Amino acid sequence: MSHLIDVPRGLNGVVAAETAISDVNGEAGFYHYRGHSAVDLARTRTFEDVWHLLVVDGAPHAPHDFELRIADAQADERLPALIAAVRERTDDPIAVLRAVWTLSASALRSAALYDLDETGRLDDAIRYAAIAPLALAPLSGRMPAGRGVVSDYLERVTGVVPDDAHVRALSAYLVAAMDHGFNASTFTARVIASTGADMASCLSGALGALSGPLHGGAPARALDSLDAAGGDPGAWIAGELSAGRRLMGFGHAVYRTADPRSELLREVARGLGGGRVEQALAFQAEAERQLAARHPERALKANVEFYAAVVMEQCGIPRGMFTPTFALARTIGWTAHVLEQARDPKIIRPAARYVGVGAVF
Incomplete structure (x- = not known):
């Protein structure tokens, strides 16, 4: 029998993996994304800029072709009918997104991460993250005019064209919430990614963890x-x-x-x-x-x-959309972590100590 290593409850302070995505310094009250102060990014950069930084590992500036990839993913002609069909059965945005991700994986015939190269994994990361704002926000009023992810999302949620102050405020929140170390949902995404599962499965599992009141609620x-x-x-x-x-x-x-x-x-x-x-x-x-x-x-x-x-x-977002809006932000971080974990061939498989009837100590 292999030697068991006792760790604190909740794995507090246990290093489970290495990451180059973000770091949180709890003692100093500071956190960064790939070496850039996350707070400074939230003040000065767009949602798309920081999305590009996290998943592509480039500068905090989204090139035009990256924005086009997001737009192309959102323009998939299969999405409106798929989202509408799910919304006929539930009005819970988290449940809608989870179902849309799962059904999209089937419709798009998404492959397991294990079977994809780096380019294919990145394509899936962008595709499934781009689906999130469409699935989370009900379509209210006119169709958004393509002014950016944050502006379009806010218009879908509120039914009115948002002013610049509200777009900047919500963007600051979303950027600040994109990633934050190995929190429960991010760790969940990485555990699933370590099995070689598809991107939608990784994101759906993370979303389930985020829905808990001690995390995203x-x-x-x-x-x-x-x-x-x-x-x-x-x-x-x-x-x-x-x-x-x-x-x-x-x-x-x-x-x-x-x-x-x-x-x-x-x-x-x-x-x-x-x-x-x-x-x-x-x-x-x-x-x-x-x-x-x-x-x-x-x-x-x-x-x-x-x-x-x-x-x-x-910003006009109703209370029932707070956790879904957090999920929109955190989806970007999850995809970055899934991509990073997929490069490691080792499955995450901790042990447990049996303490039931007949346990030997």
């Missing part, structure tokens, strides 16, 4: 907290903490200081302005004060989900 719950607290956050927060309930949108498994994504989105939210933003700022200050008093040994700051909720609401 937090933004809407953070907004629920703001609604419940109303104009007196102090009393509401004290009641929640005294009852032993978690404040959604606060604390992070990696960061031991302020979450740089939260600081970025707080800046974006302030730029948009409004009563909800003022409420969020007051809630954050009070929550962090009470958390520091109760847990002086831990820095429990606002995380990305807290201000992501505020920014998305200010």
